[in-house]
Amino acid sequence: MMYPEPTNIWESIEYSSLGITIAESGWIFPTLETIHVIALVTVIGTIALVDLRLVGMASKAHRVSLLAKDTLPWTWGAFALAALTGGLLFISKASSYVINPYFLWKMGLLVLAGLNMVYLHLTTWRTVEHWEQDPSFPFAAKLAGWLSLIFWVGVVFFGRAIGFTLGFYY
Amino acid sequence: MGDLLYNFTEWLRSTFLVELALWISDTPLSFWIVTNFWTIPIIQVVHILSIAASFAAVLMMTLRVYGLAGHATLDETSRRYTKVLWWALALLVLSGIGLIVGEPVRELINPIFWIKMVLVIVGVIVALSFARSMRGQISHDSFVRGGEVVGGGTKATAAFLVILWCLIMAGGRWIAYAPV
Numbered sequence: 624m625m626y627p628e629p630t631n632i633w634e635s636i637e638y639s640s641l642g643i644t645i646a647e648s649g650w651i652f653p654t655l656e657t658i659h660v661i662a663l664v665t666v667i668g669t670i671a672l673v674d675l676r677l678v679g680m681a682s683k684a685h686r687v688s689l690l691a692k693d694t695l696p697w698t699w700g701a702f703a704l705a706a707l708t709g710g711l712l713f714i715s716k717a718s719s720y721v722i723n724p725y726f727l728w729k730m731g732l733l734v735l736a737g738l739n740m741v742y743l744h745l746t747t748w749r750t751v752e753h754w755e756q757d758p759s760f761p762f763a764a765k766l767a768g769w770l771s772l773i774f775w776v777g778v779v780f781f782g783r784a785i786g787f788t789l790g791f792y793y
Numbered sequence: 794m795g796d797l798l799y800n801f802t803e804w805l806r807s808t809f810l811v812e813l814a815l816w817i818s819d820t821p822l823s824f825w826i827v828t829n830f831w832t833i834p835i836i837q838v839v840h841i842l843s844i845a846a847s848f849a850a851v852l853m854m855t856l857r858v859y860g861l862a863g864h865a866t867l868d869e870t871s872r873r874y875t876k877v878l879w880w881a882l883a884l885l886v887l888s889g890i891g892l893i894v895g896e897p898v899r900e901l902i903n904p905i906f907w908i909k910m911v912l913v914i915v916g917v918i919v920a921l922s923f924a925r926s927m928r929g930q931i932s933h934d935s936f937v938r939g940g941e942v943v944g945g946g947t948k949a950t951a952a953f954l955v956i957l958w959c960l961i962m963a964g965g966r967w968i969a970y971a972p973v
Contacts, residue, residue: 657966661848661959664841668849672877685865685873693862697852779841783834 633718645715652715659708663782665701667775669694677760677768687760688751720785722792729781736774743767799972801904814897826895833895840888844965847881848958850874851920854927855951858943867943871927878920905971909964916957923950 626643629635636642645651673691675681713720720726747763754761805811817823826832857863857870865873893900900906926947 653967653970657963660841660966661962664845664848664962665852667842668845668847668852671846672849672853681873681877684869689864693853693856693864694849697856697862776838776842780834780838783837783841787830787834 631718633721636714636717639714641711642714642717645711652712655708655711659705659712662701662705662708663779666698666705667779669698669701670771670775674768674771678765678772679760687755716789719789719793723785723788724792725781725784725788729778729785732774732777732781736771736778739767739770739774795972798904801907802902802972805902805904805907810901814901817894817897817901820894823894823897826891833892836888836891836895839884840892840965843881843884843888844962846877847885847920848962850877850881851954851958854924855955858927858947858951860943867927867930871924875921875924878924882917900968903968903971905964905967909961909968912957912961912964916954916961919950919954919957923947923954926950 626638627634629638637646645655672681672694673687676683676685676687676690743764747761747767751764754764818827826836851874853863854870854874857865857867863870
């Protein structure tokens, strides 16, 4: 099949041999999607366990620092896998994704979720051993938990919305 | 494989499921879901978040059994995650029913949907009995991991569960790609 000459960087990515291989195959895209789902579900599930503990809704008998130590390596591993598969999915339809507002919202929320996590770890989390035995956590910790839950639910919503609206914008 | 699934679809088309699917699509609820564009994506989001909770619960119990994560006793770990599992399963079933009502033909006349349903039933039974088998196992020091003796059977069940859960998620994604 012949492809038009790329007119911008996104089309160059899409019409690369890797992009074309993924787009033309009947099984590569769904397989990447499947791995992407398994990875993102692991990311969000493990993050939510810590978030729900931070906001005080679940596992109150467990120390949040230990819970985070248990879940974090798996969160990061799964995140790397989700980013890799997501990147490959992106390559196959790059120029459709970059003009899709839901895709842009999803990327924006991912950045916010990351900043929220970094901020928590640089501030309130540094003294976690002092407050994790208290009946109620500091406001900043609870807020970070709620924000994380909201951002990640948003990421899932916008991610799903992309699949329903990909042909809408051009 | 493609032929097998195609024949499965042909067989599904000869069953009462066709009439059931058409009947569901005539209900006001189904009509309402179809005419509101964002309903299906939103129900799918609930479905994905519930699978995230249930998979995290299965994963954390499995890691605990292998001594790879978890600072609580097996008993405490099981109690903590069985609660998550039940909540997640309730939401999964509810959102799943919503998706069937919204798109009855896409789901009920779909071979991968039925393969997934069988896997789900096996997965739920195994997950709940696995969680139960961890009950009552308390080590001497509740915050030292690996204090208990975990049998090979329990470990094998744990690994089987994680694989099964991944297959269920794969089934969910491939419903959209079934050869119909």
